Amino acid sequence: MKISVDYARCEGHGLCADQAPDVFSLDDDAELTYHFEDLEVPDEHTPAARAAVNVCPVAALRVQP
């Protein structure tokens, strides 16, 4: 599974990082870091990653088809 992040849309609410701390984190400036940019999300993290996509308040995260 690959996830695309719309950084222009992201407002840094951080709900994704609560759901999937191994996949998303906010840096000290509350900027989003996505740990698997252009990579497949490892299988062990996909349930959490899906939950993160599901909760993004501004729909900045999409599972790539």
Add this chain to the structure above:
Amino acid sequence: MPTRTDIPAYRPDLYSAAAIRDTHPHYVRLRALGPVVWLTKHKVYALPRYEQCKAVLLDDDTFVSGEGVALNPIANRLGQGTTLYSDGDDHARRRALVAHRLTPRALRSLTAAVEEKAAEVVEAAIARRAVDGAEMAMALPLSVVPDLVGWPQEGREHLLRWAGAAFNGLGPFNRQAVRTLPSSLGMMRYARRVVRERSVLEGSMGHDLLCAADQGELLPAECATLMIDYLSPSLDTTISAIASALHLFATHPEQWRLLKEDPGRIPNAVNEVVRYESPIRAFTRTAARDTTIAGHAIPKGSRVLVLYGSANRDALEWEAPDTFDIRRDAARQLGFGQGTHGCAGQGLARLETSAILRALVARVDRIELTGTPEWALNNIIHRYERLPLQFIPA
């Protein structure tokens, strides 16, 4: 292809005074009827379940806001030019003008002041012992939001009444809406004057907007609308969440214990409060083309009613939806909406509500309900108007 005759109809008025005071039984019946229900009285397709509400909110190309998100044609016309009523690039431009002031990052500089004010509010409530929780819930938003937006001191005493009235006007054009119409126009008049006289506070969001207008990034006429856009939704909604939190923790002492044992649960507790008593009842969208929802044909131009409060209690999505439990993962609740139009002020709402809860867990042993609470009569906002409480200090 199913047609409207296949869609179940619901006759009771979802916006009668009785229904506003006790809405959840209506939601239960609507959810049982199906994923799409025709509201005979308001001539709109209601979406009482989580899945369809979420799908409509996320598909903002098909279900647009530009025709208004209210339930009556007058408000849908009057609100033209607001961020709430815009789509696509136009919406993105308007939102970007202000939303960057509301991101969690931008709010960091406010955190200490908000926590300090929350502590004052809670300490004052403890000292008084008998308090109206609905009134107590107003103190923090009213001290934070007008400064952020940049309203001059003069006229602030009207803000809450005006904001409530503005929301009331977004439901059907019923008795409540008529009663508060003069107040909602009052806010617009005042905002125009503030912009004309440039009396906004230096360095505030409103000041940003004036500067953007000076540089030709937006029309001067848009400034007043944008200021209202961000002011009116930031008061009653957060007041609702804070008052509901007080009520829920007063009536669920075991949940209060859990919160006191682990204040790390506060952020999710805020999600659960907003899930359980969603501050906004419903907004509408308009189908921009012929489409379907859950297999039902929705013709172009139809209005659909996204029932946030009902979606957040849908048993198809939530286990034991009518149980208030701060341990459940409530992050996917729809109380702030979701997607392009997801609440821009949710970071601030979370900050304020969390600050009150943090101040309470540190100082209060338990919260007791000392009388019968009453819901405010408002077409859009679901909040307590009277909430008699007593705080027992730790």
